[in-house]
Amino acid sequence: SQQGEEDPQALSIQEGENATMNCSYKTSINNLQWYRQNSGRGLVHLILIRSNEREKHSGRLRVTLDTSKKSSSLLITASRAADTASYFCGGDDKIIFGKGTRLHILP
Amino acid sequence: GAGVSQTPSNKVTEKGKYVELRCDPISGHTALYWYRQSLGQGPEFLIYFQGTGAADDSGLPNDRFFAVRPEGSVSTLKIQRTERGDSAVYLCASSQTTGGANVLTFGAGSRLTVL
Numbered sequence: 048s049q050q051g052e053e054d055p056q057a058l059s060i061q062e063g064e065n066a067t068m069n070c071s072y073k074t075s076i077n078n079l080q081w082y083r084q085n086s087g088r089g090l091v092h093l094i095l096i097r098s099n100e101r102e103k104h105s106g107r108l109r110v111t112l113d114t115s116k117k118s119s120s121l122l123i124t125a126s127r128a129a130d131t132a133s134y135f136c137g138g139d140d141k142i143i144f145g146k147g148t149r150l151h152i153l154p
Numbered sequence: 155g156a157g158v159s160q161t162p163s164n165k166v167t168e169k170g171k172y173v174e175l176r177c178d179p180i181s182g183h184t185a186l187y188w189y190r191q192s193l194g195q196g197p198e199f200l201i202y203f204q205g206t207g208a209a210d211d212s213g214l215p216n217d218r219f220f221a222v223r224p225e226g227s228v229s230t231l232k233i234q235r236t237e238r239g240d241s242a243v244y245l246c247a248s249s250q251t252t253g254g255a256n257v258l259t260f261g262a263g264s265r266l267t268v269l
Binding site: 053061064078080082088089090091092097133135139141142143144146147 | 158159180187189194195196197199202209210245247255256258260261262263
């Protein structure tokens with residue numbers, strides 16, 4: 048099982064700026080995933096990074112993984128109003144999420 | 155179906171009553187997960203199934219909670235003698251495998267309110 052802990056708890060940035068949020072976990076993983084949750088809805092999978100990868104890109108998303116520090120970061124470039132959501136990380140079979148990072152994009 | 159379907163979307167019940175929440179996973183997905191989420195919190199893991207069996211039920215908070223998946227597809231989360239603290243959104247997710255890359259597809263959730 049993996050406990051993902053996201054940081055910061057809340058983040059507000061201007062539209063167009065980049066947003067970075069972090070995830071720490073406690074034990075070794077085979078892969079780590081990031082999910083997004085818009086208010087009142089279910090989570091949506093964003094990106095998965097495997098333990099043998101250091102960086103991965105998907106559109107405006109960039110994920111890094113540092114297995115020596117047991118941490119990951121999610122970068123959203125050129126933020127948009129639609130990116131306003133909560134973001135969660137978790138890994139492997141029994142995916143345990145933290146409290147998430149609440150991202151608010153200001154117009 | 156095309157996605158994970160959860161019913162009912164909203165359920166209001168009185169303290170002490172019995173409640174069933176249903177999850178229809180994506181066809182062919184062998185793993186099924188239940189989470190519950192309170193306002194402002196992350197999803198709290200409850201249980202996950204691989205096929206018909208519960209692979210891990212360590213997140214169920216007490217013996218009032220029980221989940222089944224008799225045919226390896228639809229799952230029902232059952233809550234007995236509901237308490238006000240059970241009020242939350244109950245999320246279901248399914249995936250194709252529990253090993254390796256295990257990407258979850260979530261339903262929209264069932265909002266339970268216990269009065």
